[in-house]
Amino acid sequence: MHMADALLSPAVGGAMCAVSAGTIAYCSRKVRQELDDKKVPLMGVLGAFLFAAQMINFTIPATGSSGHIGGGMLLTILLGPYAAFLTIASVLVVQSLFFADGGLLALGCNIFNMGFFPAFLAYPFIYKKMVGNNPNQTRLTLAIMVSAIVCLQLGPFGVVLETVLSGVSSLPFSTFVLLMQPIHLAIGAVEGLVTVAVVTFVFKARPEILQGALEAGPTGSRPVRTVVVAFLVAALFIGGIVSLFASKNPDGLEWAIAKVTGKEELEASKQGLHGVLADLQQKTAFLPDYSFRKQPEPKKSETVPVQKDEAGKVGTSAAGLVGTMIVLALAFLSGLVLKKRK
Amino acid sequence: MSHHIVEVKNLRHVYSDGTVALKDASFRITHGESVGIIGANGAGKSTLLLHLNGYLEPTSGNIRIGDIPLSKGTLPDIRRTVGMVFQDPDDQLFMPTVFDDVAFGPFNLGMAVADVEQRVTEVLELVGANHLRDKPPYNLSGGEKKRVAIATVLSMSPDILVMDEPTNGLDPFARRQLMALIRDFKHTRIFTSHDLDMVLELCERVIVLHEGEVWADGPTLEIFNNEKLLAECRLEKPLSMQGCPICGSGRLAGSAIPCPKSYASSGFDS
Amino acid sequence: MDSINKAVLDLKRLDLLANNDSSIHRLDARAKVLVTCVFIICIVSYGRYELAALFPFFIFPAVIIALADLPPLFIARKIALLCPFVLVVGMFNPVFDREVLLHLGSFAVSGGWVSFASIVVRSILTVGAAFILVGVTGFTAVCQALERLGMPQVFAVQLLFLYRYIFVLTEEAGRASRARELRACGKKGLGIRSFSSLIGHLLLRTWQRAERIHMAMLARGFTGAFHAHRQSHFGKSELMFVLGWSTLFIFLRLQNASQLLGKLVTGLFP
Structure with missing residues (x-):
């Protein structure tokens, strides 16, 4: 459920990038303050571990299909919230660069969806509360199951919100929610089971790892609470701006450009370059008696509908199609020429 | 400077799970010795090495490197x-490039950038890895x-x-x-190995560890005999x-002359 | 496990591309990061029914691939494995958006199909841009560029460590997973139970590795700070690169080049 650039609007993508960057900066400061230089290599190799672990599949019980671990909750339990958030974020960066999981702008969304909920909601408010100070098997199992399911409900809900707010997809909010949430209830349960099994394994083999993580976590819940409150406020604020954008200006950058250039509508630029080129066309439309003209016009462009006001910007005339072909050919040709020249 | 003397006295180490890794080692x-520490798996070799630069703290006993007793305060000097x-070199090489890795130590010592560059180049040339x-x-x-x-270690010019x-x-x-590289290193060398032929070639002295104790300590040939x-x-x-497995004749330590019969009967020429 | 090994090989191949030497590779990483950002923002800023206007942007990947001598088929193959989530979500557009938007001859095309096509083209462009950035810059240099553009050092170090050990750990995971598969006769034994103990073991070994790395760092005087020095400078060619491409992207964003060219040509042969 990686969010992707292709489904994002710049406003939503940018806002989420800002939120994630802010959280990364905050966590970096926290980790540096902890002054535990053991954590430097530990975070690094555990990130690599998560990356590798996500490549190993297991058979999902009762379905026969295979799945892999998400690992957000696992890392948070092992590393505590700040280090875990950074580690999860780093894994997502590598995935976006090397495996095209999402894309670069969507990184903000992905880091938030997959890192924030386990580290700053499930861990302090569910896991720690339920496990208490001396973990035993029952408490651990319950705490992890609940945390995993909650994380895997909130994360996909984030994806839904981001997608719907961006408006590239036509999926209505309600349908999308109904599609995503039940599936992720099942995925969350499986993730919980696997996480319980792995944590139990570690707990039996090296109990001091879990104990250490419990102690190393945020001491009081106050700093975490501050973070959560700060983020809720930020989210509301950003949400407000985004919805403003979404309602008045479906296209954020265009709106911004119009503001900057002082033009009411970008169509106005037709008088500029468009106009010049149109003139040029008329002048260069030589050979008026050329035989092509006598042929019936197979796909001349007067059929563009005007029911949608976006349709005006669509660029869907035959001219558009022909131009597209030429542009593509030109792009690849230029590549070829450059390559040959070397 | 008597910096290059390593003295271990009644060293004992018990891990937190109760395993006694070293009972009593002295x-x-x-200076300048080349010493091989050998012993079976679990004899305590690695535990002993980890004490030498202070990664592990002795449960009892003490260690001196030159004039400096090993303690929390002297760790930077000792290291x-x-x-x-x-x-496993993968544990030791953690930086993005070979250069960064070799420069890691000198930078931590507070050397200036230009000096670090020079040092790195020297050391990489010494080990024949400058092209990497x-x-x-x-x-x-x-x-x-x-x-x-x-x-990466030589770049800190250890003694x-x-x-x-x-x-x-x-x-x-x-x-x-x-092995050629180790032989050329001028200062004190201590290593553990199961490669006894290497120990034979490179060390004049061998310490045998057995179940956490020094079982023998003496000239290499004496111990191997x-x-x-x-x-x-x-x-x-x-x-x-x-002895040669084919003809049964012994051969001298370190001699590179193979048994002539081994060729004859190995079937290469048939 | 075949898929792990394949993924690792792919990763290594992409990683090695950054070792090429070309005018693009030699540019300061910051310039390439900035241009990629502008590119992606321009792409995603189009409205959902915009399709033709996206195509001129293919000039960027085409030119960079050519100048940097990247293998186009390899990049294309990687892009072809488009994030399935995007396609699934995109496929709903034709279902929900049936309003006819244009006619191709007698063919009525709904807005849903146009926006679906737009999503696919966006994916190709944005995902391709990410691959190209890594291919011409290398992960390490991207991290260092980001650090110089303001990313916290803790996170930069984290990225570098992660990247370094991905190669070690994916191989370890691949071996473990292969051993499990070879003993899982007829798909039994690949369930959660064996998975979690495999992952558990892997995790414990990883933990021990972290401890050994920490040891190696301490042994070389690590005190918590990373000293990186890198001479790279943002010179005239970098400035030209950033300004040139950004201007082109913004021009393309404001003027639908496909439309313009098309008009010109159809105007020529009306």
Whole structure:
């Protein structure tokens, strides 16, 4: 459920990038303050571990299909919230660069969806509360199951919100929610089971790892609470701006450009370059008696509908199609020429 | 300077899970010696090495490196003096490029950028790896990794070089290269190994560990000729000291002349 | 496990591309990061029914691939494995958005199909841009560029460590997973139980590795700070690169080049 650039609007993508960057900066400061230089290599190799672990599949019980671990909750339990958030974020960066999981702008969304909920909601408010100070098997199992399911409900809900707010997809909010949430209830349960099994394994083999993580976590819940409150406020604020954008200006950058250039509508630029080129066309439309003209016009462009006001910007005339072909050919040709020249 | 003396007295180490890794180990290694520490798996070799640069704290007993007793306050000095090469070079090479890795130590010592550059180049040339300087460590072969790992330690100009299983996992050629490199190092050398032929070639002295105690400590040839001792400690003579498996004749330690019969009967010419 | 090995090989191949030497590779990483950002923002800023206007942007990947001598088929193959989530979500557009938007001859095309096509083209462009950035810059340099553009050092170090050990750990995971598969007769034994103990073991070994790396760092005087020095400078060619491409992107964003060219040509042959 990686969010992707292709489904994002710049406003939503940018806002989420800002939120994630802010959280990364905050966590970096926290980790540096902890002054535990053991954590430097530990975070690094555990990130690599998560990356590798996500490549190993297991058979999902009762379905026969295979799945892999998400690992957000696992890392948070092992590393505590700040280090875990950074580690999860780093894994997502590598995935976006090397495996095209999402894309670069969507990184903000992905880091938030997959890192924030386990580290700053499930861990302090569910896991720690339920496990208490001396973990035993029952408490651990319950705490992890609940945390995993909650994380895997909130994360996909984030994806839904981001997608719907961006408006590239036509999926209505309600349908999308109904599609995503039940599936992720099942995925969350499986993730919980696997996480319980792995944590139990570690707990039996090296109990001091879990104990250490419990102690190393945020001491009081106050700093975490501050973070959560700060983020809720930020989210509301950003949400407000985004919805403003979404309602008045479906296209954020265009709106911004119009503001900057002082033009009411970008169509106005037709008088500029468009106009010049149109003139040029008329002048260069030589050979008026050329035989092509006598042929019936197979796909001349007067059929563009005007029911949608976006349709005006669509660029869907035959001219558009022909131009597209030429542009593509030109792009690849230029590549070829450059390559040959070397 | 008596910096290069390593003195271990009644060293005992018990891990937190109750395993007694070292019972009572004492020895003294003086400047310029080349000492092999051998023993079966679990004899306490690695635990002993980890004490030498203060990564592990003794449960009891003490360690002196030169004039400095090992304690929390002297750790930076000790770690500068004792260069430690780990068994798995992947643990030692953690920076993005070979250059960064070799420069890591000198930068931590507070050297200036220009000096670091010069030092790195010198050391990489010494181990024959200067052409690898901009490569990331994961693109190196096993032998290259090992040489770079040694360079990362040499770049801090240690007085004592400590190595854990230096020839482990190397092909014969890389092993030869590495042995030549170790032989050229001027200062004190201490290493653990199961490669007894290497110990035979490089060390004049051997310390045998057995179940956490120093079982024997003496000149290499003397120890390798004591078959009873070796058997007790789950060891055996280096292959080059054993009789030829084909003709049964013995050969001299360190001699490179193979048994002539081994060619005749090996079937290569049929 | 075949898929792991394949993924690792792919990763290594992409990683090695950054070792090429070309005018693009030699540019400061910051310039390439900035241009990629502008590119992606321009792409995603189009409205959902915009399709033709996206095509001129193919000039960027085409030119960079050519100048930097990247293998186009490899990049294309990687892009072809488009994030399935995007396609699934995109496929709903034709279902929900049936309003006819244009006619191709007698063919009525709904807005849903146009926006679906737009999503696919966006994916190709944005995902391709990410691959190209890594291919011409290398992960390490991207991290360092980001650090110089303001990313916290802790996170930069984290990225570098992660990247270094991905190669070690994916191989380890691949071996473990292969062993499990070879003993899982007829798909039994690949369930959660064996998975979690495999992952558990892997995790514990990873933890021990972290401890050994920490040891190696301490042995070389690590005190918590990373000293990186890198000479790179943002010179005239970088400035030209950033300004040139950004201007082109913004021009393309404001003027539908496909439309313009098309008009010109259809105007020529009306």
